[in-house]
Amino acid sequence: MRLKLLFRNVFRHKLRAFLTIVGIGVAILAFGMLRTVISAWYAGVNASSSSRLVTRNATSLIFPLPISYLEKIREVNGVREVSYSNWFGGIYIDAKNFFVNFAVEPRSYFDLYPEFVLPEAQSTAFFRDRKACVAGRKLAKRFGWSVGDIITLKGTIYPGNWDFVLRGIYHGKNAATDENQFFFHWSYLNESLKKNDPRRADHVGVYVIDLKHPDMAADVSEAVDTLFRNSYAETLTETEKAFQMSFVSMTEAILTVIQIVSYVIIVIIMAVVANTMAMSVRERMGEFAVFKTLGFGGSYLSILILGESMALSGIGGLLGIVFTFPAARAFAEAVGQFFPIFHVSLDTIFMDIGAATAVGAVAAMIPMWRVIHIRIADGLGRTG
Amino acid sequence: MNVIEINDIVKSYRRGNQRIRVLEHISLTIANGEFLSLMGPSGSGKSTLLNLIAGLDQVDSGSIRIGGTEISTLSETGLAAWRAGRVGFIFQFYNLIPVLTAYENIELPLMLTGLSKKARHAHVITALSLVSLQDRMDHYPRQLSGGQQQRVAIARAVVTDPTILVADEPTGDLDRRSAEDVLELMDQLCTQLGKTIVMVTHDPRAAGRAHTLKYLEKGVLSDAPQVAVSECLQA
Numbered sequence: 001m002r003l004k005l006l007f008r009n010v011f012r013h014k015l016r017a018f019l020t021i022v023g024i025g026v027a028i029l030a031f032g033m034l035r036t037v038i039s040a041w042y043a044g045v046n047a048s049s050s051s052r053l054v055t056r057n058a059t060s061l062i063f064p065l066p067i068s069y070l071e072k073i074r075e076v077n078g079v080r081e082v083s084y085s086n087w088f089g090g091i092y093i094d095a096k097n098f099f100v101n102f103a104v105e106p107r108s109y110f111d112l113y114p115e116f117v118l119p120e121a122q123s124t125a126f127f128r129d130r131k132a133c134v135a136g137r138k139l140a141k142r143f144g145w146s147v148g149d150i151i152t153l154k155g156t157i158y159p160g161n162w163d164f165v166l167r168g169i170y171h172g173k174n175a176a177t178d179e180n181q182f183f184f185h186w187s188y189l190n191e192s193l194k195k196n197d198p199r200r201a202d203h204v205g206v207y208v209i210d211l212k213h214p215d216m217a218a219d220v221s222e223a224v225d226t227l228f229r230n231s232y233a234e235t236l237t238e239t240e241k242a243f244q245m246s247f248v249s250m251t252e253a254i255l256t257v258i259q260i261v262s263y264v265i266i267v268i269i270m271a272v273v274a275n276t277m278a279m280s281v282r283e284r285m286g287e288f289a290v291f292k293t294l295g296f297g298g299s300y301l302s303i304l305i306l307g308e309s310m311a312l313s314g315i316g317g318l319l320g321i322v323f324t325f326p327a328a329r330a331f332a333e334a335v336g337q338f339f340p341i342f343h344v345s346l347d348t349i350f351m352d353i354g355a356a357t358a359v360g361a362v363a364a365m366i367p368m369w370r371v372i373h374i375r376i377a378d379g380l381g382r383t384g
Numbered sequence: 385m386n387v388i389e390i391n392d393i394v395k396s397y398r399r400g401n402q403r404i405r406v407l408e409h410i411s412l413t414i415a416n417g418e419f420l421s422l423m424g425p426s427g428s429g430k431s432t433l434l435n436l437i438a439g440l441d442q443v444d445s446g447s448i449r450i451g452g453t454e455i456s457t458l459s460e461t462g463l464a465a466w467r468a469g470r471v472g473f474i475f476q477f478y479n480l481i482p483v484l485t486a487y488e489n490i491e492l493p494l495m496l497t498g499l500s501k502k503a504r505h506a507h508v509i510t511a512l513s514l515v516s517l518q519d520r521m522d523h524y525p526r527q528l529s530g531g532q533q534q535r536v537a538i539a540r541a542v543v544t545d546p547t548i549l550v551a552d553e554p555t556g557d558l559d560r561r562s563a564e565d566v567l568e569l570m571d572q573l574c575t576q577l578g579k580t581i582v583m584v585t586h587d588p589r590a591a592g593r594a595h596t597l598k599y600l601e602k603g604v605l606s607d608a609p610q611v612a613v614s615e616c617l618q619a
Contacts, residue, residue: 008484287482293473294467295468296464375441376440377431377432377435
């Protein structure tokens with residue numbers, strides 16, 4: 001009977017219930033999307049390996065490090081493998097087609113990043129051809145590239161048109177792997193620099209160090225930085241996570257704003273649902289007085305009101321969650337170049353559920369209090 | 385044997401800074417199976433007295449003993465439990481729950497009794513047959529006429545087999561014919577089932593059905609004046 005009453009009351013005013021549910025759905029959808037944007041922002045951090053370190057120029061990331069550091073780093077105790085890369089910053093046809101592109105040492109780099117999975121034949125072809133490149137699955141799909149295609153990037157940091165032959169398309173080992181990156185041979189870049197801009201040759205952007213054991217991170221970082229102390233290019237070695245986090249920190253203010261907005265949305269919908277519940281209960285105060293007259297206690301009526309509020313927010317929340325997935329897919333397709341990892345995580349779903357539950361519970365508080373404390377005679381409107 | 389014993393009760397309400405005394409040292413006894421009608425002008429305290437008898441409100445002083453239970457000392461929770469088993473309510477505007485069918489409205493008070501679904505069904509069917517509305521059991525209140533709604537309300541009032549029935553202007557919202565049907569039904573409840581009925585009314589015809597007429601004015605209870613009695617008898 002209580003459930004029957006509860007659901008019949010929820011849909012007593014169909015238009016009001018529908019609009020409230022839609023409002024909650026949209027709010028939860030917006031909340032979920034904003035939380036997903038925040039997660040996407042941290043995707044690089046979350047995808048970091050605890051066994052990898054990044055060594056960069058201590059002054060700033062924009063200053064390179066000499067290639068001569070490679071062998072010295074390799075000899076540090078605890079280092080299993082070292083690779084290196086240069087941010088290339090090339091543009092494909094137009095600046096709006098942005099994607100991440102790096103000049104790397106292919107063998108060691110792909111050894112260090114097993115999450116980039118490349119078929120053996122393609123990796124062999126990539127390693128063998130100095131003008132070869134590989135692209136992530138999503139990136140290749142985005143521009144309709146196939147293996148064998150010639151891809152020309154317009155250099156911004158390294159001027160000129162750079163032609164590459166696509167020798168492989170990698171896919172991610174898991175959902176957290178970025179499939180929107182582009183890699184080519186560092187040696188191709190370096191040889192060109194030797195000819196055209198010799199002062200910039202034989203330098204790398206960062207070294208990536210793979211540790212024999214993650215526990216050695218602090219010791220190896222210290223050892224590497226000590227090695228190059230007082231040199232003309234001092235180093236700063238940190239975990240890959242810390243390195244990625246430094247990029248996120250640059251945009252922390254934006255992230256904070258997004259977080260605040262996501263919570264503001266929940267507070268607004270909480271107020272809207274609370275108003276709906278207050279109106280609904282006020283209209284039925286006489287009925288609640290009848291219930292009390294018949295002997296039903298405040299707890300029974302409170303559960304009824306809480307149930308109504310939770311049903312409204314539950315249905316709205318469920319709709320919001322369901323629609324978050326297609327919305328996230330559409331969003332990812334539209335701005336995939338900026339958010340290579342954009343998927344609705346389980347944490348976001350739990351937060352959605354938590355938000356919808358909080359909306360339902362808070363919205364019911366004042367009506368519950370009113371119903372518990374209403375005098376029967378006042379509710380029935382019959383004194384005199 | 386008296387089922388209702390009211391002894392020297394006083395009741396007042398606070399309106400802003402003022403305290404308004406509604407009932408002044410009222411004493412009253414009502415015998416088992418009696419049908420008592422309370423009359424009086426608006427604001428005389430009739431409904432307040434009814435509320436106190438029904439355990440919907442608490443007295444300032446004095447005592448109310450109903451069926452052997454001193455209800456003026458019961459807590460809010462105690463009163464709710466007492467009302468659920470001992471009092472049936474009939475309101476002027478029926479006060480049925482609009483989202484429940486006639487059957488479900490009648491079943492509602494039984495939800496607090498711990499009866500099985502089967503037992504509840506038997507009780508509801510009995511109550512429905514008492515008010516001759518078996519064929520309307522699946523109708524919602526909006527699908528019933530005023531008279532039918534009031535009959536459903538009466539069935540809801542008697543379904544728990546209460547000690548007393550309190551009725552506040554039960555015919556106030558009904559046409560003459562429906563009002564007659566409802567009064568006839570209340571009369572049957574009193575004479576055939578032995579229910580004690582306390583009714584507040586302005587309607588002389590309704591009051592004329594009662595065994596006893598009481599008159600309340602400015603919070604003071606008295607026997608109905610002869611004019612009112614004659615009016616009721618003529619009606």
